[in-house]
Amino acid sequence: AQSVTQLGSHVSVSEGALVLLRCNYSSSVPPYLFWYVQYPNQGLQLLLKYTSAATLVKGINGFEAEFKKSETSFHLTKPSAHMSDAAEYFCAVTQTGANNLFFGTGTRLTVIP
Amino acid sequence: DTGVSQDPRHKITKRGQNVTFRCDPISEHNRLYWYRQTLGQGPEFLTYFQNEAQLEKSRLLSDRFSAERPKGSFSTLEIQRTEQGDSAMYLCASSFREGGYTFGSGTRLTVV
Numbered sequence: 001a002q003s004v005t006q007l008g009s010h011v012s013v014s015e016g017a018l019v020l021l022r023c024n025y026s027s028s029v030p031p032y033l034f035w036y037v038q039y040p041n042q043g044l045q046l047l048l049k050y051t052s053a054a055t056l057v058k059g060i061n062g063f064e065a066e067f068k069k070s071e072t073s074f075h076l077t078k079p080s081a082h083m084s085d086a087a088e089y090f091c092a093v094t095q096t097g098a099n100n101l102f103f104g105t106g107t108r109l110t111v112i113p
Numbered sequence: 114d115t116g117v118s119q120d121p122r123h124k125i126t127k128r129g130q131n132v133t134f135r136c137d138p139i140s141e142h143n144r145l146y147w148y149r150q151t152l153g154q155g156p157e158f159l160t161y162f163q164n165e166a167q168l169e170k171s172r173l174l175s176d177r178f179s180a181e182r183p184k185g186s187f188s189t190l191e192i193q194r195t196e197q198g199d200s201a202m203y204l205c206a207s208s209f210r211e212g213g214y215t216f217g218s219g220t221r222l223t224v225v
Contacts, residue, residue: 043218090155097167103155
């Protein structure tokens with residue numbers, strides 16, 4: 001069975017501060033991992049994905065995530081938060097041969113001016 | 114290529130009515146997925162098509178729900194005899210291969 005756990009349903013950071021959103025996964029086989037961002041009343045936009053290549057994955061808008069097998073983690077970071085980063089962020093997992101993504105419950109990021 | 118399109122963006126319906134949503138995937142994508150997202154939750158998988166074949170259905174997809182992809186292009190999701198618990202955002206995604214999911218903007222259903 002596959003699942004993801006996102007620690008912290010709400011995270012607040014000051015503008016310019018480091019963003020760290022946590023995701024831990026459970027998978028019995030090598031996973032594919034994703035981070036998506038969702039703005040109010042919008043669909044999901046892919047930020048980045050890990051598909052068994054480099055463990056440090058760079059995405060759009062300055063975000064990156066590191067796959068750590070020993071910690072079963074795929075935390076999302078950004079060195080300096082911008083007001084436009086305020087949104088809901090979802091971590092998701094799947095595996096080779098699977099036909100669907102399993103999503104976490106999301107983390108709402110608030111950026112304080 | 115305009116991405117994945119979903120129509121309508123919003124739908125308000127009375128309990129007991131039937132509703133149908135449409136999804137137009139990216140043209141070269143042969144895989145199409147439907148997800149449901151309730152307030153404060155992550156999306157949950159409903160069903161998956163490869164070309165016109167519906168290959169997987171979640172147990173969330175009750176008998177009142179039916180999805181089709183008749184020619185392997187657009188897809189429809191119909192909910193019969195809607196209930197208040199059906200109120201959610203319905204998301205469509207498409208991909209050409211594993212790991213390349215592109216989501217649409219969703220259809221928000223409100224059952225009153």
